[in-house]
Amino acid sequence: MSASKDIEQGATFTPKFDSDGLITAISQDAVTGQVLMVAYMNKEALDLTIKTGNAVFFSRSRKRLWKKGEESGHVQKVRQILVDCDQDCLILKVEVDQGQCHVGYQSCFYRALKPDSLVELEFIAEKVYDPEQAYKK
């Protein structure tokens, strides 16, 4: 197989990290299918995720490994890791017991563009926990 065909049709996991050493990772609720959040992993974060079974990301703002839930307690138990055709994006199928967004919602995607608007958002979810309490711990 050519390199490209091998990446797309082969059975070897060869995640493609970008020029910053990162790969996009989507956390999706393994039960409901809801997309919870999108974050990034470097190789170490991915290895730790596979090894520990809990999602570990690389925080671009804090420039360090970020074990999801290390502050809030809202961990993600990884049940399956999917990779896309060109192996530059991952989906983590996760089990969660609490809201996953630091703003207080179950998912980071709690707003949608209003129909026929270019700028106005509508809220499509309710908060499921109080972040001020969760991050005080």
Added chain:
Amino acid sequence: MSASKDIEQGATFTPKFDSDGLITAISQDAVTGQVLMVAYMNKEALDLTIKTGNAVFFSRSRKRLWKKGEESGHVQKVRQILVDCDQDCLILKVEVDQGQCHVGYQSCFYRALKPDSLVELEFIAEKVYDPEQAYKK
């Protein structure tokens, strides 16, 4: 509200494009919840998507606008656009009638890391169309 609070808790759509002028966009089947693909949009692609109701991306490899389905006919009708807390990632809730991955699968995520393996993938889907036929048209 502070700028950050406004972005996270406000009702104004202010998509954050990265240094290359791109924002990550996840296409998710509006009916089944399956994540179909992950691509990128520049402002023009996003505006065209909103205006036409069909997903338009920016192809990083071809460095040009890419109307999803322009070759294969596998368009994505956009029913809703969600944005995440920091407004640097979008979900397109889409209706599709055919496979969305150029390799022939319904979703680009047709492989998963085998349990207890760091390198071995297993196929979790069957092809739903023949790409050689679709891209010949």
